[in-house]
Amino acid sequence: MTDPAFKLISVEEYLRSERDHPVRHEYVDGFVYAQAGASRAHNVITSNIHVALHGPARKAGCQVFQSDMKVRVTPPAAITRTLWWRAAAGRTTTTPKRNRA
Template sequence: MQTAEQIRFSAEDYLTWEDTQTEKHEFISGEVFAMTGARQDHVIVSLNIASALKQRLRDTPSRPYISDLKLRVKASDAFFYPDVMVSCHADDLKNARFIEHPSLIVEVLSDSTAAFDRGGKFAAYRKLASLQEYLIVDIEARRVECFRRTSDNDWLLHDYVDAVDCELTSLGIEIPMAEIFEDIEPA
């Protein structure tokens, strides 16, 4: 029997195959990688952020999504499952299988994915012309790193810690750090 890591697919074959799977798999240049379950703190923080976004974006053209919907990065021949993402693009509202034009992506760090979230995944995400902000959430440090695209197409880090509000300029909203880390016990 083949494991997901041994199978090579085209993007379309991956989508067809993934629809039949009971577990989620990310896709990068023909290879698929099984996703593991998240720890409780990871899920709580992801839910806190998604809930805050849902409340603040109500009655706007922007829509938040949680980790069960795929993100396609066509320029990297990849599909990912970000913890949270927001799209304000009309084409994404019509696509039931994946998002292609997010303005915001959020990844909550875990020990097994931190290096990839900061490195290869962020490199792929930067190829999305629509992406304006990328949040990396470090639960242990109670920190949110907001990488914001500049007008020169560079990425500027805004570091949020402690009681400061996390500003999301691409969406014109703020989320208090206390709300992001609500129900998380201090380390």
Template structure:
């Protein structure tokens, strides 16, 4: 989802933002005093985000950690974001509407959010003491980027045919599962190659 400025006012308190969000029909993010309205994502964006949230939720069923989709906020001292998916293991939530202690955060990139996700959000998320992994998922191509605290936040990239291990929750997924039903050139080519190989074996 993309963020657009909502107010011309130079600064708004985080308390006022949180109170206003309870009465708002639209979602907004809070970035150091500024409020940004969230716009809807594409079908591919929703497919990827839902694939991740569903896989995480299924994997964590009956375990102490809990997965959330894009309706629960992450709050720091000066920022509030709606990640596309996340996992929380400390369930002493400071509010029923947000957490401040995710261990895994997932954002699906788009043209309108790329700069924010790769700069401001990356910096803010990685400053959260509990965070172990930050995941960035392309939607126009297939590219899974994972930055892990244990590796000094160095970027690791995974592509179709690869498997990805999410250390923070002990889950291994294929990139193909993350991009299931997604319609882009990379996925179409991958499916065509797989089908050609299957046809060859059956011939």
């Protein structure tokens, strides 16, 4: 029997295999996905997002990484929404103000 095409691996296995691998990978829920090289348009977009998030994140005591960093984020959607909302609103508070009637 051959190995399955997709094999669950641990975080430790992933980090160990990435040390000397020429291709970058993303680790999501036990699965590893190769990442393609970025285009010029991709780099322009990520640069703009990084610039927009940097100030608000720094004021909130956070850091923004544009690329080439291995980070563990839990839960990703909540953090992404919070930082994006802060940057879009130009605010550094952790919760949005609610309208009070």
